[in-house]
Amino acid sequence: MRDVAEKAGxxxxxxxxxxxxxxxxxxxxxxxxxxxxxxxAELGYVQNARARALRLGRTNVIGLYAGHGYTNVRxxxxxxxxxxxxxxxxxVRRDLLLHGVFHATSEGDIVRELADGRIxxxxxxxxxxxxxxxxxxxxxxxxxxxxxxxxxxPSVTVDDANGASQIADHLHELGHRKAVYVSxxxxxxxxxxxxxxxxxxxxxxxxxxxxxARPVDEDHRHGVVRQxxxxxxxxxACWNDVSAYGIxxxxxxxxxxxxxxxxxxxxxGVPLPYGLRSDLTTIEAPWAEAARLAVLRLDAMLxxxxxxxxxxxxxxxxPGVTTKQVS
Amino acid sequence: MRDVAEKAGxxxxxxxxxxxxxxxxxxxxxxxxxxxxxxxAELGYVQNARARALRLGRTNVIGLYAGHGYTNVRxxxxxxxxxxxxxxxxxVRRDLLLHGVFHATSEGDIVRELADGRIxxxxxxxxxxxxxxxxxxxxxxxxxxxxxxxxxxPSVTVDDANGASQIADHLHELGHRKAVYVSxxxxxxxxxxxxxxxxxxxxxxxxxxxxxARPVDEDHRHGVVRQxxxxxxxxxACWNDVSAYGIxxxxxxxxxxxxxxxxxxxxxGVPLPYGLRSDLTTIEAPWAEAARLAVLRLDAMLxxxxxxxxxxxxxxxxPGVTTKQVS
DNA sequence: CTGAAAGCGCTAACAG
DNA sequence: CTGTTAGCGCTTTCAG
Numbered sequence: 001m002r003d004v005a006e007k008a009g010x011x012x013x014x015x016x017x018x019x020x021x022x023x024x025x026x027x028x029x030x031x032x033x034x035x036x037x038x039x040x041a042e043l044g045y046v047q048n049a050r051a052r053a054l055r056l057g058r059t060n061v062i063g064l065y066a067g068h069g070y071t072n073v074r075x076x077x078x079x080x081x082x083x084x085x086x087x088x089x090x091x092v093r094r095d096l097l098l099h100g101v102f103h104a105t106s107e108g109d110i111v112r113e114l115a116d117g118r119i120x121x122x123x124x125x126x127x128x129x130x131x132x133x134x135x136x137x138x139x140x141x142x143x144x145x146x147x148x149x150x151x152x153x154p155s156v157t158v159d160d161a162n163g164a165s166q167i168a169d170h171l172h173e174l175g176h177r178k179a180v181y182v183s184x185x186x187x188x189x190x191x192x193x194x195x196x197x198x199x200x201x202x203x204x205x206x207x208x209x210x211x212x213a214r215p216v217d218e219d220h221r222h223g224v225v226r227q228x229x230x231x232x233x234x235x236x237a238c239w240n241d242v243s244a245y246g247i248x249x250x251x252x253x254x255x256x257x258x259x260x261x262x263x264x265x266x267x268x269g270v271p272l273p274y275g276l277r278s279d280l281t282t283i284e285a286p287w288a289e290a291a292r293l294a295v296l297r298l299d300a301m302l303x304x305x306x307x308x309x310x311x312x313x314x315x316x317x318x319p320g321v322t323t324k325q326v327s
Numbered sequence: 328m329r330d331v332a333e334k335a336g337x338x339x340x341x342x343x344x345x346x347x348x349x350x351x352x353x354x355x356x357x358x359x360x361x362x363x364x365x366x367x368a369e370l371g372y373v374q375n376a377r378a379r380a381l382r383l384g385r386t387n388v389i390g391l392y393a394g395h396g397y398t399n400v401r402x403x404x405x406x407x408x409x410x411x412x413x414x415x416x417x418x419v420r421r422d423l424l425l426h427g428v429f430h431a432t433s434e435g436d437i438v439r440e441l442a443d444g445r446i447x448x449x450x451x452x453x454x455x456x457x458x459x460x461x462x463x464x465x466x467x468x469x470x471x472x473x474x475x476x477x478x479x480x481p482s483v484t485v486d487d488a489n490g491a492s493q494i495a496d497h498l499h500e501l502g503h504r505k506a507v508y509v510s511x512x513x514x515x516x517x518x519x520x521x522x523x524x525x526x527x528x529x530x531x532x533x534x535x536x537x538x539x540a541r542p543v544d545e546d547h548r549h550g551v552v553r554q555x556x557x558x559x560x561x562x563x564a565c566w567n568d569v570s571a572y573g574i575x576x577x578x579x580x581x582x583x584x585x586x587x588x589x590x591x592x593x594x595x596g597v598p599l600p601y602g603l604r605s606d607l608t609t610i611e612a613p614w615a616e617a618a619r620l621a622v623l624r625l626d627a628m629l630x631x632x633x634x635x636x637x638x639x640x641x642x643x644x645x646p647g648v649t650t651k652q653v654s
Numbered sequence: 655c656t657g658a659a660a661g662c663g664c665t666a667a668c669a670g
Numbered sequence: 671c672t673g674t675t676a677g678c679g680c681t682t683t684c685a686g
Contacts, residue, residue: 001679011657016681029655044466049445050380051679054662059377059445061424070413073400076600082409082425086397089427095445096425097388098409100416117663118376118388118422139371245601272600273403274572328663338673343665356671378663381678444679657686662679669674 001045008039015040019047053117062089062298063097063119067126068110070100075242076270077287081146084288085123088295094120107132115141121298123291124150128188144298146291148190149310154301156294156311160191161198163283163315164237167265168202170281170317171235175326176263178209179235180228182243185216192239195267199237215243221250229256234263234326241266244280248322259324269318281320286313328372335366342367346374380444389416389625390424390446394453395437397427402569403597404614408473411615412450415622421447434459442468448625450618451477455515471625473618475517476637481628483621483638487518488525490610490642491564494592495529497608497644498562502653503590505536506562507555509570512543519566522594526564542570548577556583561590561653568593571607575649590650596642608647613640 005012010032017028018036053059064071064085071078082096089096097119102110111132114122121142124133129150136143137153149155171179181199184192196212203210211231215221225247228236238244244266251258258264269284290313297307332339337359344355345363380386391398391412398405409423416423424446429437438459441449448469451460456477463470464480476482498506508526511519523539530537538558542548552574555563565571571593578585585591596611617640624634 012679013657013681016679017656020681032656046439046443048381048679049443050377050384050386051444051662052681053377053445054375054381054664054678055680055682057377057662061445070417073406073409073413074598074600079400079406079600082400086400086425086427089425090397093428095427098413098416098423098425100413100422101420112373116373116376117378118380118386242601245603249602271401272603273401273406274569275576276572276599339663340665340673341671344672347665359671375663378678379665381662381680382664382666384678655686658684660681660683662681664678665676666678667674667676670672 001047004036004040004043004045007043008036010036058120058302059118060093061095061097061119062295063099063114063122065099065114065122065124065126065132068102071098076272077240077242077268080270080287081125081291084291085295087288088292088299091292092295092299094295094299107135111135111139115139121302123294123298124153126150127186127192128190142298142301144294144301144307146294154297154307154309156290156297156313157191158285158287158290158313158315160194163267163285163317164195164198165202166283166315166317167237167267168199168206168208170265170319170323171203171237171263172206172208174235174263174323176208176235177326178231178233179203179237180211180213180224180231180233182213182215182221182224182236182238182247184239184243185214187214195239215246218246218250221246222254225250225254225256225262229262235265235323236262237265239267241268241270241280241282244282244322248280258322263323265323269315279321281323282318283315284318285315289313328374331363331367331370331372334370335363337363385447385629386445387420388422388424388446389622390426390441390449392426392441392449392451392453392459395429398425403599404567404569404595407597407614408452408618411618412622414615415619415626418619419622419626421622421626434462438462438466442466448629450621450625451480453477454513454519455517469625469628471621471628471634473621481624481634481636483617483624483640484518485612485614485617485640485642487521490594490612490644491522491525492529493610493642493644494564494594495526495533495535497592497646497650498530498564498590499533499535501562501590501650503535503562504653505558505560506530506564507538507540507551507558507560509540509542509548509551509563509565509574511566511570512541514541522566542573545573545577548573549581552577552581552583552589556589562592562650563589564592566594568595568597568607568609571609571649575607585649586651592650596645606648608650609645610642611645612642616640 005015018033123144125146145153145155183196200210213224215224266280266282269282272278300307332342345360450471452473472480472482510523540551542551593607593609596609599605627634
């Protein structure tokens with residue numbers, strides 16, 4: 001920068017001003033400005049992001065925290081989330097940092113890493129209230145919660161209750177009168193419990209008898225399928241697609257035909273790659289859009305704007321071939 | 328930091344030393360060190376990454392460049408690549424930056440952004456020689472190329488030639504004597520051309536007559552399928568899985584049965600989500616592993632070590648149900 | 655409209 | 671073994 005200043009016959013200050021993209025445009029004579037820019041281009045000068053970050057107190061980078069360990073983009077759900085974050089980042093001209101270091105370290109270390117200034121703010125996706133998130137929030141670090149609303153943290157989520165109730169409606173229309181709701185083994189997951197409660201409430205009012213299962217592994221899922229059939233259930237409503245595909249896989253090994261012997265539904269509705277059609281009847285939730293909005297919220301916070309405490313996006317039923325009319 | 332120093336009754340310097348994780352451990356009395364650490368913990372002090380980055384001249388962050396626009400993690404190929412990069416980053420304790428800003432800007436701006444110090448090095452995945460990459464390389468910026476080897480840049484790739492030749496062998500064993508190779512419409516993609524050349528060479532020596540197609544869109548792919556059947560071809564070998572799934576989709580709309588009427592093969596073999604089995608006969612290429620190695624190479628470069636110019640990973644045939652014996 | 659000085663928070667040198 | 675000095679590259683006062 002000093003080189004540029006010397007060669008252009010101005011002060012370092014002037015160079016700094018001349019290269020400012022939009023801010024204080026009027027402070028420098030257009031002529032000087034252009035001359036400085038020309039010299040800078042000639043010398044191949046690029047502003048140093050590190051120095052800038054230190055001086056300005058921000059990096060224009062936001063991070064993603066999705067629990068200990070790095071985010072598994074192989075899970076379709078996170079593929080969508082990361083895609084949405086990228087879209088949002090492009091929109092607000094920021095970069096996205098995928099943290100790679102907080103595996104197998106203490107929670108204190110993780111907070112330290114997240115709040116050490118390498119990012120300006122964080123999108124958090126943890127399924128239940130975490131002390132880590134609360135620590136971050138209490139320290140005044142800008143955080144937005146995705147998926148599961150967290151107290152005191154602006155959140156973006158989808159309408160779990162409505163989705164679950166749409167599933168109940170769908171099954172009712174198809175004539176199902178006995179179902180099993182396959183929920184998460186971990187009862188702390190807020191969104192899962194919301195779906196469960198909403199499904200059961202709706203099912204009850206529609207006259208669908210509902211059992212609840214919380215399978216923890218493949219064997220257990222196998223048992224759930226057998227038990228359901230033994231009890232005369234005609235449908236299995238799963239709390240998310242991952243769980244639904246697990247059930248489908250067990251049905252296949254057990255020789256249970258879907259949807260002839262049993263109807264199966266999921267929740268999330270993330271598109272498959274390669275344009276492959278998903279056959280699963282599910283609730284399509286706009287996770288990418290939710291993630292994009294989370295970035296916009298975070299950006300607004302960083303700009304000192306007020307942001308809504310909660311944004312809930314609508315979901316819709318996507319009928320597949322895993323549900324059918326009860327004969 | 329000054330607060331910590333005062334409270335512990337030492338100089339700022341001592342604090343800096345005490346908090347160093349591994350480096351100069353012996354320079355400070357263990358006792359002082361512990362005292363300082365205790366005070367730091369008490370005050371909730373965290374080192375400022377921005378200041379550190381400026382002073383040390385590095386950020387411990389590496390970036391990914393996969394062409395203009397942000398990397399589409401929805402493409403299974405990039406899902407694998409990003410996963411591999413994450414694994415590598417964890418291993419070398421660095422973060423991964425997904426750039427969000429270089430969409431719709433000039434190439435100069437992109438180079439400026441990539442080389443402005445926000446990242447220490449870059450993993451590049453571009454299918455053919457790009458001036459951007461050469462500019463970066465010539466400026467001495469640490470770069471590793473993934474997928475397509477680039478002159479003067481350490482590269483990690485998979486054995487395209489061997490994979491293509493395995494496909495030819497497979498088709499030959501199944502009795503195919505006439506095939507169409509479905510390549511990329513863009514003849515500049517080095518890996519695609521390598522696969523094409525290797526397939527054709529092997530096919531010829533095995534006595535398989537091979538036509539070449541370079542379909543640009545769905546209509547065109549439709550034509551390729553019809554033409555292939557009209558010409559008596561019994562197999563379509565596609566240069567990658569995306570292209571193969573496109574062909575399969577056209578076969579379906581055209582009422583062409585796979586593999587009864589036509590065998591179809593792909594290349595990449597990326598696993599599908601949800602444990603779904605892919606039915607496509609393809610070449611499994613370890614892209615995640617390649618990406619992980621790319622990070623290790625980059626890290627080695629940044630540590631001033633010598634790195635091999637080219638690393639080629641082996642691939643293997645994964646037979647599916649889209650190929651069968653010619654009757 | 656432009657320049658000079660001060661400092662963001664940290665660490666590498668050198669003294670003590 | 672510890673403290674002092676200087677400076678990474680930039681921008682924000684405050685004078686000119």
